[in-house]
Amino acid sequence: MSRNPFNEGWAVRTKVSAFAELGGAGSEWVSVTLPHDAQISSQRRSDAPSGAAGGYFPSGAFEYRKTLSVDEGDQGKVFVLEFDGVYRDAMVYVNGALAGQHAFGYSRFTVRIDPYLRFGSTNEIRVACRAHQDSRWYTGAGIYRDVHLIVKEPVHINVDGVRITSDDIDSERAVVEVAAEITNFSALTTTVEVTSSINEEGIAEAATGRSPLTLLPGTSAVVRHRLYVDSPALWSVDFPSLYTCVLQVCAEGRVLDKESIPFGIRRLQIDPRRGLRINGETVKLRGACVHHDNGPLGAATIAAAEERRVRLLKEAGFNAIRSSHNPASSALLEACDRLGMLVIDEAFDVWTSSKSDFDYATDFVQWWERDLEAMVAKDRNHPSVIMYSIGNEIPETGARDGGIWSRRLAEKLRSLDSSRPITNGINGFVSSLDLVLAGMKQHQAASDGSGAGVNGMMTQVGDMMNQISASEMVSERTAESFSVLDVAGMNYGDGRYVLDKTLFPNRVIVGTETFPGQIARNWELVEAHSHVIGDFTWTGWDYLGEAGLGSVGYADSESGAAAMVARPYPWLSAWSGDLDITGQRRPASYYREVVFGLRSRPYIAVHRPEFHGRAPLQTPWSWSDAIESWTWEGFEGCPVHVEVYSDADEVELILNGKSVGRTAVGADLAFRADFDFTYEPGQLTAVAYSDGIEQSRTHLSTAEKRISLEAQADREQLTPDTRDLAFVAIAVTDGNGIIHPGKDRAVTVTVSGAGRLQALGSANPATEETFAGPTRTTFDGRAIAIIRPVGEGDIYVTVDAADCETVRLQLRSVASTTSADRLLVS
Numbered sequence: 001m002s003r004n005p006f007n008e009g010w011a012v013r014t015k016v017s018a019f020a021e022l023g024g025a026g027s028e029w030v031s032v033t034l035p036h037d038a039q040i041s042s043q044r045r046s047d048a049p050s051g052a053a054g055g056y057f058p059s060g061a062f063e064y065r066k067t068l069s070v071d072e073g074d075q076g077k078v079f080v081l082e083f084d085g086v087y088r089d090a091m092v093y094v095n096g097a098l099a100g101q102h103a104f105g106y107s108r109f110t111v112r113i114d115p116y117l118r119f120g121s122t123n124e125i126r127v128a129c130r131a132h133q134d135s136r137w138y139t140g141a142g143i144y145r146d147v148h149l150i151v152k153e154p155v156h157i158n159v160d161g162v163r164i165t166s167d168d169i170d171s172e173r174a175v176v177e178v179a180a181e182i183t184n185f186s187a188l189t190t191t192v193e194v195t196s197s198i199n200e201e202g203i204a205e206a207a208t209g210r211s212p213l214t215l216l217p218g219t220s221a222v223v224r225h226r227l228y229v230d231s232p233a234l235w236s237v238d239f240p241s242l243y244t245c246v247l248q249v250c251a252e253g254r255v256l257d258k259e260s261i262p263f264g265i266r267r268l269q270i271d272p273r274r275g276l277r278i279n280g281e282t283v284k285l286r287g288a289c290v291h292h293d294n295g296p297l298g299a300a301t302i303a304a305a306e307e308r309r310v311r312l313l314k315e316a317g318f319n320a321i322r323s324s325h326n327p328a329s330s331a332l333l334e335a336c337d338r339l340g341m342l343v344i345d346e347a348f349d350v351w352t353s354s355k356s357d358f359d360y361a362t363d364f365v366q367w368w369e370r371d372l373e374a375m376v377a378k379d380r381n382h383p384s385v386i387m388y389s390i391g392n393e394i395p396e397t398g399a400r401d402g403g404i405w406s407r408r409l410a411e412k413l414r415s416l417d418s419s420r421p422i423t424n425g426i427n428g429f430v431s432s433l434d435l436v437l438a439g440m441k442q443h444q445a446a447s448d449g450s451g452a453g454v455n456g457m458m459t460q461v462g463d464m465m466n467q468i469s470a471s472e473m474v475s476e477r478t479a480e481s482f483s484v485l486d487v488a489g490m491n492y493g494d495g496r497y498v499l500d501k502t503l504f505p506n507r508v509i510v511g512t513e514t515f516p517g518q519i520a521r522n523w524e525l526v527e528a529h530s531h532v533i534g535d536f537t538w539t540g541w542d543y544l545g546e547a548g549l550g551s552v553g554y555a556d557s558e559s560g561a562a563a564m565v566a567r568p569y570p571w572l573s574a575w576s577g578d579l580d581i582t583g584q585r586r587p588a589s590y591y592r593e594v595v596f597g598l599r600s601r602p603y604i605a606v607h608r609p610e611f612h613g614r615a616p617l618q619t620p621w622s623w624s625d626a627i628e629s630w631t632w633e634g635f636e637g638c639p640v641h642v643e644v645y646s647d648a649d650e651v652e653l654i655l656n657g658k659s660v661g662r663t664a665v666g667a668d669l670a671f672r673a674d675f676d677f678t679y680e681p682g683q684l685t686a687v688a689y690s691d692g693i694e695q696s697r698t699h700l701s702t703a704e705k706r707i708s709l710e711a712q713a714d715r716e717q718l719t720p721d722t723r724d725l726a727f728v729a730i731a732v733t734d735g736n737g738i739i740h741p742g743k744d745r746a747v748t749v750t751v752s753g754a755g756r757l758q759a760l761g762s763a764n765p766a767t768e769e770t771f772a773g774p775t776r777t778t779f780d781g782r783a784i785a786i787i788r789p790v791g792e793g794d795i796y797v798t799v800d801a802a803d804c805e806t807v808r809l810q811l812r813s814v815a816s817t818t819s820a821d822r823l824l825v826s
Contacts, residue, residue: 001156001257006066006081006149007034007722012142015063015128029065033722033788038062038142039131040298040759041772046569049133052547053356056569059132062142065124068149072120078152078185079114080159081125084145084330087299091128103363105131105139106292106326107374110150110159134358136349137291137574138545140299145329146723154186155215156257157247160377164245165419166232166265169279174232174265176207178225180247184215191215192251194223199244200233206243234279235264235383237319240340242383262337264383270421270487272501272508272531278386284526285342285533286596287320288313288540288578289513292329295544295573295581296761296771296786303331303723305786308714310335312583313540317593322512322536325349325392325425327375331723336384344423344512344536345379346389347372351405353395369412376416388413389512390424393491397424398431403480410484421486425512428469428493429461431478436468462492462515462620470495475503482507487533494518497525497532511535515620516550516576516588520595520670537592538621542577542763550576551765552625553617563617571766576621580763582784583727588623591645594671601696602646602686604628609635609679627780629741630684630700640679645672648688648695656682662689701738708735709747709804711785711797718755718789719816725758726811728785730799732778739781745801748775749785754813755795758788789813 011029020026044056070079081092081100088105091098095118100111117123131141150159161181168175178196195210209225233241242262249257269277276283290313294305306329313321320342323332328345336343348368354361379385390409396402410422429436468474469492482488482504489512490496500507509532514522522535548567573581578589587605594603605626616625626643644651644665651673652662660677665688668674681702688695714727730747732740751757761771764779776783787797795811 001153001259002149002151004149005722006147010034010036010064010066010143012036012038012062012064015061015130032064034147035144035300035302035722036142037140037144037298037300039140040300041770044570044572044768050545052566052568052571053136053545054133055138055545055547055572057138059130060141061128061130061132064127064143068117068123068125070117070119070121070123074151075119076154077114078112078154078156079117080150080152081111081113082108082148082150082159083111083143084108084147085301086127086129086143086145087131087139087141088134089130093126093128095123103367104360104371107371108327108330108378109374132358134356134360136355136546137543138293138299140293144299145301146303146331153256155182155184155190155192155249155251157181157249157259158183158220162245162247162259162261162381164261164263164381167267167419169232169234169265169267172231174229176227176229176265178209178227178245178247180223181220182213182215182223182249183220184217187217189214189216190251192249192256195248195250196225196227197246198227198229199246201242201244206230229265232265235266235337236278236281237283237340237342240264240338240383242337261381262334263381264337266383268386268420270508270533272506275508275530276386276533283319283342285320285510285535286318287322287344287511287534287536288318289322289324289536289538290541291324291539291543291545292326293544295542295583296759296784298544298771301329301331302725302788303334304725306331307335307339308583308727309541310339310341312579312585314339314341316540316578316585316589317596317598318540320344320534320536321540322346322389322425324513324539327378330378333379333382333384337382341384343382343385344387344389345375345385346392346425347375347409348391349393351391351394351396352401368409372409372412373416376413380417386420387487388417388420388422389489390422392425392513393427393430394424395430395433397426397481398428398433398474398477400480402431403484406481407484423485423487423489423510423512424481425489425491426478426481426493427465427491427513428471428474428478428496429465430491431481432468432474435473462518465492466495469493470499494522494525497529501529501531507531508533513538516578516592516623517620519592523595537578539574539577541579541583542573542575542581542765544573544581546574547571548765549574550619550621550623552622554611554614555617556614563619563622565619565621567766570768573765574621575765582761582763582782584763584782586623587626587628587643587645591671594645594647597647600647600688601698602644602648602651602688604630604684604686604698604700605643605645606630606632606700607641607643609638609640612639612641627741628700629739629780630681631703631738631740631742632679633742635679636681638679639676642675642677642684643672644675644686646686646688647671648690650689652687652689653677654685654687655680703734703738703740704736706734707740707743707745707803708733709745709799709801709807710737711799711807711809713787713797713809713811716811718787718795718811718813720754720789720792720813724789726755726787726795728787728797728799728809730778730783730785732781732801732804741780744778744781745804746775746777747783747799747801750774750798750800751787751795753795754791754793755787755789755797755811757785759786760784787811
């Protein structure tokens with residue numbers, strides 16, 4: 001058996017019909033390495049049909065091709081292509097014959113190709129796919145996740161045919177059951193020996209088992225080994241201990257098949273009295289909703305980018321991710337297993353009712369079972385996955401047929417995996433949208449027409465959602481849809497948390513989606529009530545599309561008289577993440593860290609003085625437009641507003657040795673103190689006091705006038721494969737590490753040697769610049785370059801900007817023994 005990466009040697013072009021190609025239409029083939037987003041380098045347009053939802057990227061149909069040479073002696077073996085994700089409507093052709101297809105853009109799927117291969121010859125594989133007004137966010141397009149070629153003997157372990165469970169655990173031992181489905185495609189009855197061994201990471205073998213198995217031709221059977229691991233190292237967020245199960249199928253002294261499956265041993269319990277417990281310890285979910293795109297990389301799911309995202313989210317205080325609103329990539333789950341991050345893996349954003357013109361609702365009835373099967377097959381051996389979600393803000397959950405569908409999906413998941421609880425991100429506002437819309441129409445008819453329209457309504461939607469979600473109408477409408485769940489997922493429904501403790505005493509609740517500005521209130525509810533197990537903010541990591549959802553405008557400016565949840569071109573990203581699309585933490589992230597009780601040192605966030613005195617226009621997904629800087633050239637003597645986030649009683653601000661004020665924390669907002677005074681360059685210090693005693697302090701300093709360019713890679717050594725990357729942080733500073741946010745520069749990055757520039761970008765949420773070019777303007781003094789290895793050897797990176805000395809970096813691409821070593825090197 002072999003399972004090899006199949007990411008190199010591909011080419012892509014815009015797809016046209018054969019008839020159009022005869023007429024001269026179509027584009028040239030371009031060589032690419034997978035994972036690849038065919039849409040991210042497209043020219044955005046203000047009139048793109050996707051609009052703000054899709055980040056003003058154009059739709060498109062694409063075609064990939066690759067050749068595969070197969071030896072004559074391989075006849076009789078099973079060849080399978082495994083696609084971790086193709087967006088979307090994938091059609092896989094081998095030598096011109098349709099070998100398989102898959103409608104959903106986020107499911108892992110396999111295609112058996114040996115019936116179509118020409119053995120002893122070269123074969124052509126083509127994959128067609130498309131993206132077209134089928135989502136509420138930026139999806140990307142193409143073969144954007146990993147592909148593997150799997151080759152097996154006629155007698156083999158089925159692809160995704162191994163399930164490892166460990167429900168019986170105590171301090172002395174864990175009972176691990178290994179169930180493997182074996183198939184005999186040969187023409188003869190065959191007896192094999194199946195062995196399994198469990199190895200603790202970095203330690204000797206922990207348990208073994210073996211058994212004979214006889215298979216008739218064309219049949220399958222399940223082999224089960226019940227193994228006992230002494231003194232098990234339990235997997236948890238703080239101690240993500242992993243084991244490896246090695247399975248072998250042997251006959252007549254020959255190994256026919258072999259699988260190595262990482263897994264974790266952990267005990268999961270949920271009830272309304274003690275909440276969520278992992279290995280007997282209560283855990284509150286400090287959650288981040290995340291979309292699947294990787295910012296400058298677009299939708300390309302390269303393993304090192306997923307690893308980096310998990311690491312940075314964990315460093316920011318999160319311990320859980322909700323994959324919004326589609327199944328997560330295998331690479332993301334592998335990173336969560338290694339680093340200790342909990343996951344709610346979500347299946348769908350739509351069922352039978354469309355949210356976009358050409359979305360998955362048209363395929364749901366035919367494909368939902370296969371897509372749930374694919375999600376569970378991918379997830380079931382990952383200890384990080386603690387919960388499945390069957391949907392997000394599904395309108396049907398407030399209707400009678402929604403109860404029917406909810407039960408179908410939940411019971412299907414239980415039949416596939418009964419070890420994990422099931423939730424659904426139900427928004428009571430959306431579940432009663434038909435009545436809400438009718439009421440809005442009546443209100444509009446009765447008004448004088450002077451309202452601000454949908455954007456004006458959306459600025460008040462937070463309170464509206466909460467009030468409606470907590471209403472008796474929603475209680476009745478959603479009762480059946482909630483009743484089929486193990487955990488009631490609530491989007492913007494914190495008004496139900498206390499209410500449901502009385503109405504539904506057996507209900508366990510998780511805030512599957514919440515407004516960032518309400519984290520202090522929500523977290524207080526989470527900590528106060530055992531039946532509320534966590535909070536997932538929208539959103540942990542900023543994303544492409546839904547452009548301007550969390551934007552901040554100002555009255556009397558070009559933004560108009562009302563906040564906008566959909567901003568015009570050239571807006572690109574939602575601008576609602578705790579971390580921006582480059583992975584840089586924004587002020588909201590530090591505030592959340594204080595609320596979680598993970599940070600005691602105060603944090604200073606300064607409002608941009610050019611907007612002082614103007615009313616901010618914010619949506620419920622916005623944070624203040626403040627940044628961590630005390631460098632505001634040209635605003636000397638002007639008023640400035642400063643926020644300080646702290647868990648202390650009081651905060652004092654000291655500017656150049658003189659106090660500018662001391663105020664109670666929480667006067668306007670919990671965990672925050674606000675100050676207004678006059679800007680003066682120098683050093684600004686925040687001192688936190690509790691019971692009159694200083695607890696901690698922090699400071700900001702003004703950058704010196706000189707300009708310097710800094711560039712630092714997150715690692716110096718890479719592995720020459722398709723899963724690794726280096727992220728080079730670029731900053732415009734004063735030479736002492738202090739950033740100049742007001743002196744942005746166009747930076748040019750050149751890469752030579754054994755690497756290439758995969759992407760170059762900044763966090764700017766509204767720009768016409770592309771991620772694909774070698775030049776990009778910094779935003780608030782920062783940019784990021786992403787380097788991809790293309791072979792073994794040295795990689796030379798040069799960074800240039802006007803008025804700055806050139807920065808040169810040297811990285812090295814060297815083969816590594818394991819993927820874990822490769823990704824965790826720093």
